[in-house]
Amino acid sequence: MFLRKYYNITRVSLIERLTYRGDFLLSTFLRFLPMLTTILLWEAVYDGSGQEELSSYRRNEMISYLLLVHISRMFSSMPGLATGIARDIREGTLRKYLLQPIDMLAYMVSYRVAHKIAYIVTSCVPYALLFFLCRNYLPGWPDLTTLAAYGAALLMGFLVGFFFEASIGMIAFWILEVTSLMYVINTLAFFVSGQMFPIDMLDSFSRPLVSVLKVLPFHYMAYFPAAVFLGKIQGDDLAYGLAAEVGWIVFFIVLSRCLFRLGLRRYSAYGG
Numbered sequence: 001m002f003l004r005k006y007y008n009i010t011r012v013s014l015i016e017r018l019t020y021r022g023d024f025l026l027s028t029f030l031r032f033l034p035m036l037t038t039i040l041l042w043e044a045v046y047d048g049s050g051q052e053e054l055s056s057y058r059r060n061e062m063i064s065y066l067l068l069v070h071i072s073r074m075f076s077s078m079p080g081l082a083t084g085i086a087r088d089i090r091e092g093t094l095r096k097y098l099l100q101p102i103d104m105l106a107y108m109v110s111y112r113v114a115h116k117i118a119y120i121v122t123s124c125v126p127y128a129l130l131f132f133l134c135r136n137y138l139p140g141w142p143d144l145t146t147l148a149a150y151g152a153a154l155l156m157g158f159l160v161g162f163f164f165e166a167s168i169g170m171i172a173f174w175i176l177e178v179t180s181l182m183y184v185i186n187t188l189a190f191f192v193s194g195q196m197f198p199i200d201m202l203d204s205f206s207r208p209l210v211s212v213l214k215v216l217p218f219h220y221m222a223y224f225p226a227a228v229f230l231g232k233i234q235g236d237d238l239a240y241g242l243a244a245e246v247g248w249i250v251f252f253i254v255l256s257r258c259l260f261r262l263g264l265r266r267y268s269a270y271g272g
Helices: 002-018 021-049 059-076 081-091 095-099 104-133 146-174 178-194 199-204 207-215 217-220 221-227 236-263
Strands: none
Touching: 002 021, 021 059, 059 104, 059 146, 059 217, 059 221, 081 095, 081 104, 081 146, 081 178, 104 146, 146 178, 146 217, 146 221, 146 236, 199 207, 207 217, 217 221, 217 236, 221 236
């Protein structure tokens, strides 16, 4: 009965999302423009350096990495989640989760699953076109073990991204406006998660810094799945990375739950 309730929430949310499939498709195409700019930028970087390999990344591997990061972010990005939770707390609409037999986080996970399914379905064609046009950059398919690890990294990246943002949103019990905080965090995460370039390219600058970045949860939202697909993370490092990702998921689940329970002790449902 419990699972069926949240399955129905996902199903209804998916129907709602697919109502706006044209908007999804248009926004997906618009996201390609920065991607094309980034490819041209790195082409210029390699041409200007006169080298075909920079920090163990050949030209084709770099472009492949940037393309794969888009897939990573397709799963891990949670636009509006933290600010939505903060708005519910600030405006008093959080009470709907308290008065009904619905767990707020379980409901939001179900809603986000529907959002991701709709986004992936509507963006399949434009992404397939992009990867086809860039096929000369892409490596062949990895072996089944690596492919399975890549799929697991993507799915766990979704959970890391969700519960991390949910934890940030819960801070609104104490700080009603988290928009500025989210701006700072998102700006920082853009660099340390490996969205702009692979974080192991910083080895020549500071190897300890790279080690610290690989301990933090941010790189699981962009760098880690892409590096797994490209074979940059293998063997014991791969096993350790997946285990650490599970650990971060558990940590953020517990943190978001604890913040929610503590926040309810001081919450007053005014407004709404």
